[in-house]
Amino acid sequence: MNIKVILIVLGEPNSTFSEVLFKYFNSKDYKKNNKKKIVLVGSVKLLKKQMSVLKRNVQLNEINDVSKSVNKKINIINVNYDFKKAFSKISKKSNKYIEECFDLSLKIMKEKNIYALINGPISKKTFLKKKYLGITEYIANKTQSKNPVMLIYNRKLAVSPLTTHVPIKEVTKLVKKTKIVRDVIKINNFYKLYLKRKPNIAILGLNPHCETTSNISEEKNEIEPAIKFLSKNKIKINGPIPADTFFLKNNMKNFDIVLGMYHDQVLTPVKTLFEFKAINITLGLPFLKITPDHGPNYKMLGKNKSDPSSIFYAFKFLNYLK
Secondary structure: OOOOEEEEEOOOOOOOHHHHHHHHHOOHHHHHHOOOEEEEEEOHHHHHHHHHHOOOOOOEEEEOOHHHOOOOOEEEEEOOOOOOOOOOOOOHHHHHHHHHHHHHHHHHHHHOOOEEEEEOOOOHHHHHOOOOOOHHHHHHHHOOOOOOEEEEEOOOOEEEEOOOOOOHHHHHHHOOHHHHHHHHHHHHHHHHHHOOOOOOEEEEOOOHHHOOOOOOOHHHHHHHHHHHHHHHOOOOEEEEEOHHHHOOHHHHOOOOEEEEOOHHHHHHHHHHHHOOOOEEEEEOOOOEEEEEOOOOOHHHOOOOOOOOHHHHHHHHHHHHOO
16 A cells, blocks of 8 residues: 555644644654655644744645645645634634535545545544544545444554444444444454554453343354354454453463454553554545544643654554555
């Protein structure tokens, strides 16, 4: 997969995303290892104002078309945004601007398949307004893509929640053989296409110790049949494995990825293990999309103290791809 251009949607303007980007662009890692063209989509005026507040120096090359982008420069396509301060409280005032940034970026992504998309964080409460579970589902809707899969990727171990931002009480009725099979096939295909290898996949159970005193067992009725079907189709898979013991070192080292049944079952341990050294990859879109694994972090606005590890990891991953 020959990705030549990384398109970056700047996302929520009142977030620490610009700060972590500046830290990467000022780093030795960027100067030494970045091999792709970089094109930002967002407000030039705002980015320069934030740069001044954060006392960073990044040379921006303003363009109106991706074809005019150049290597070793931070190219940017402007999207107008009216603001008073470099950083303010998150509010619905930025919603139109964020949507325009996404719409322009997705229009560009349709033109060629040599792009990867990085999107900055957004506020689920303010921007998505409970219409979508998360940015994964928002982009899927915009691109008319069905059944997107969230993959939190670290080279040592990646995790994927079968259900994303849904209430716990809704999880059990969403644990279905068909969804497990569909998600695992997408994950397996991603590893083969982008990383050129077949992953070893672990499947967690839903119930403590994969057992239940109820007459209904999701493990027996849904999870085990899915694993049996996938095994017959030559996918390297094992489970169901109790979630309380899977994340021991001796267990983890045998797998590339673990599919959990709900969000915090796998995201809590992976963030404990790797902190911000992981990226959120959306599978099932017409292109490769990555979101740094952090939110707007509005409490740290303008303080120059945000951890940039996830954006560093995103660029490291994309530059690894041929």
